[in-house]
Amino acid sequence: MAIEAAGGRITVHDLARAAGVSLATVDRVLNGRPGVRPATVARVEEAIARIGFRRDLTASMLARARDIRLAFILPEGTNQFMARLAEAVETVGAQARGERMVFELDRIRSIDAQALADALDAIDAETHDGAVIVAIDKPAVHAAVARAVGRGLKIVTLVSDLPGSARHAFVGIDNVAAGRTAGGLMGRFCPNGGRVVLVAGSMGLIDHAERVSGFRDIIGSEFPGLEISGPIEGQDAFALTYENALAFFRENPDIAGVYNVGAGNAGLIMALAEAGLAGKVRFVAHELTGPTRAGLGSGVIDVVLDQSPEDEVRAVWAAMRRLVLGPDAAPPETPIEIKVFLRDNLR
Numbered sequence: 001m002a003i004e005a006a007g008g009r010i011t012v013h014d015l016a017r018a019a020g021v022s023l024a025t026v027d028r029v030l031n032g033r034p035g036v037r038p039a040t041v042a043r044v045e046e047a048i049a050r051i052g053f054r055r056d057l058t059a060s061m062l063a064r065a066r067d068i069r070l071a072f073i074l075p076e077g078t079n080q081f082m083a084r085l086a087e088a089v090e091t092v093g094a095q096a097r098g099e100r101m102v103f104e105l106d107r108i109r110s111i112d113a114q115a116l117a118d119a120l121d122a123i124d125a126e127t128h129d130g131a132v133i134v135a136i137d138k139p140a141v142h143a144a145v146a147r148a149v150g151r152g153l154k155i156v157t158l159v160s161d162l163p164g165s166a167r168h169a170f171v172g173i174d175n176v177a178a179g180r181t182a183g184g185l186m187g188r189f190c191p192n193g194g195r196v197v198l199v200a201g202s203m204g205l206i207d208h209a210e211r212v213s214g215f216r217d218i219i220g221s222e223f224p225g226l227e228i229s230g231p232i233e234g235q236d237a238f239a240l241t242y243e244n245a246l247a248f249f250r251e252n253p254d255i256a257g258v259y260n261v262g263a264g265n266a267g268l269i270m271a272l273a274e275a276g277l278a279g280k281v282r283f284v285a286h287e288l289t290g291p292t293r294a295g296l297g298s299g300v301i302d303v304v305l306d307q308s309p310e311d312e313v314r315a316v317w318a319a320m321r322r323l324v325l326g327p328d329a330a331p332p333e334t335p336i337e338i339k340v341f342l343r344d345n346l347r
Contacts, residue, residue: 010051010052010053012026012027012030012053014051014053015044015047015048015051015053018047018050018051019043019044019046019047020043021040021043021044025040025044026044029041029044029045030044030326034150034151034152066127067100067101067102068100068101068102068129068130068320068321068324068325069101069102069104069127069128069129070101070102070103070104070128070129070130070131070132070316070320071104071106071123071128071130071131071132072086072089072103072104072105072106072131072132072158073106073108073116073119073120073131073132073133073134074086074089074105074106074107074108074134075107075108075109075110075111075134075236076107076108076109076110077109077110077236077237078236078237078238078263078264078266079110079201079236079237079262079263079264080263080287080289080290080291081263081286081287081289081309082110082134082236082263084287084289084309085134085158085159085309085312085313086105086107087309088309088310088312088313089103089105089313090103090105091310091313092310092313092314092317093105093313096317101317101320101321104128106119110201110235110236110237111136111201111202111204111205111235111236112136113136113138113140113141113204114140116133116135116136116140116141116144117140117141117143117144118144120133120141120144120145120147120148121144121147121148123148123153125148125151125152125153128153129153129154129320129324130153130154130155130156130168130320130323130324131148131153131154131155131156132155132156132157132158132316132320133145133155133156133157133158133162134157134158134159134160135157135160135161135162135165135167135205135206136160136162136202136204136205137162137163137204137205137206137209138204141162141165142162142164142165142166145162145165145166145167146165146166149166149167149168154168154320154323154324155167155168156168156169156170156171156316156319156320156323157169157170157171157172158170158171158172158312158316159171159172159207159307159312160172160205160206160207160208161206161207162206163206168319168323169319169323169333171312171315171316171319171336172207172307172312172336173307173335173336173337173338174335174338175206175207175208175210175211175214176210176211176213176214176217177214177338178210178211178214178286178305178338179210179211179212179213179214179215179216179217179218179261180214180215180217180218181214181305181338181340182211182214182215182259182261182284182303182305183214183215183216183217183218183219183222183223183259184218184222185284185302185303186215186219186223186226186257186259186282186284187218187219187222187223187226189257189282189284189302190223190225190226190256190257190282192225192256193223193225193226193227193256194225194226194227194254194255194256194257195226195227195228195229195252195254195255195256195257196219196226196227196228196229196255196256196257196258196259197228197229197230197231197232197248197252197255197257197258197259198212198215198228198229198230198231198232198259198260198261199230199231199232199233199234199241199245199258199259199260199261199262199264199268200212200230200231200232200233200234200260200261200262201233201234201235201236201237201261201262201263201264202233202235202236202262203231203233205262207261208231208261208262211261211286212231212261215228215259215261216228226256226257229248229252229255230248231261232244232245232248234262234264234267234268235264236262236263236264237263237264237267238264238266238267239267240264240267241263241264241265241267241268241271242264242266242267242268242270242271243267243271245267245268245271245272246270246271246274246275249271249272249275249277250275253275253276253277255277255281256281256282257281257282257283257284258272258281258282258283258284259283259284259285260283260284260285260286261286262286263286263287263289265285265289265291265292265295265301266290266291268285269291269294269295269300269301272300273300278300279298279299279300282302283295283300283301283302284301284302284303284304284305285301285303285304285305286304286305286306287304287305287306287307288304288306288339288341292304293346296341296342296343296346297343297346299343302342303340303341303342304340304341305338305339305340305341306338306339306340306341307336307337307338307339308336308337308339311336311337312336315333315334315336317330318330318331318333319333
């Protein structure tokens with residue numbers, strides 16, 4: 001069907017005609033509201049692409065009875081990267097407020113699938129447009145995401161993804177690539193081989209599992225002289241990481257390297273010191289926080305792989321604009337950069 005619109009501008013009326021649906025259906029699809037069959041959504045989206053429909057975003061925002069409202073659900077506790085992420089939500093949220101987007105922050109118990117599911121279930125789809133979660137790969141979370149999407153909420157996973165779920169988008173680094181990067185560095189740090197121990201918060205976190213997978217892949221294919229032990233799980237907590245790592249180090253004092261895919265680095269550094277291994281083993285960590293910055297400065301940590309919380313929250317902002325207002329509401333997504341810090345380039 002050829003569309004010839006007055007003044008060259010294609011309207012929602014043209015889109016409804018091209019898709020063979022009502023204006024009310026077009027409105028539901030464009031605004032992500034429930035009650036439209038998937039086949040009908042697909043027909044409207046095909047018509048959008050075919051006729052080159054572009055939304056008037058200013059008019060779309062003016063037509064809304066309220067601001068775009070997002071709930072960020074982040075873990076609390078001793079994980080300093082999550083503290084940085086919470087600060088970024090506040091900072092970027094202040095900027096987003098000028099474009100009628102409101103960020104709300106809810107902190108829940110770390111690595112607690114039921115707490116995350118309960119927090120998602122508590123979000124009112126009548127007052128909120130979406131939720132942003134650091135996902136935990138557990139059935140209760142998958143089910144809660146499905147229920148939230150069923151209520152009309154847009155769900156974005158942040159830092160740790162939830163493959164196979166109903167979530168709409170993921171914002172974060174390529175964690176398999178991060179693990180492979182760590183493996184390549186570790187292999188070069190330990191040319192004589194030896195045992196390397198993995199430390200993780202929880203293998204129920206997809207970002208941790210993917211980093212471990214990438215690390216194992218590169219070590220197995222390129223550095224066969226290295227033997228991998230672990231992972232030791234510390235729930236991303238100072239005390240548990242310290243206790244579990246110290247017990248391992250005392251039983252295995254001959255290790256050549258440590259790769260921590262998660263948090264709890266302050267506890268891990270303390271365990272290395274008490275075991276007499278600080279500065280004697282190669283140590284690759286994630287996220288530039290107070291403990292990892294100090295570890296780089298002292299020589300206990302060799303490399304820190306970092307991701308920018310501010311960049312990630314801005315990417316969530318853009319993703320939610322696209323999800324709520326349409327694909328032209330923000331520039332196309334770009335990959336989140338993996339930054340590599342050594343003592344020599346630490347600022």
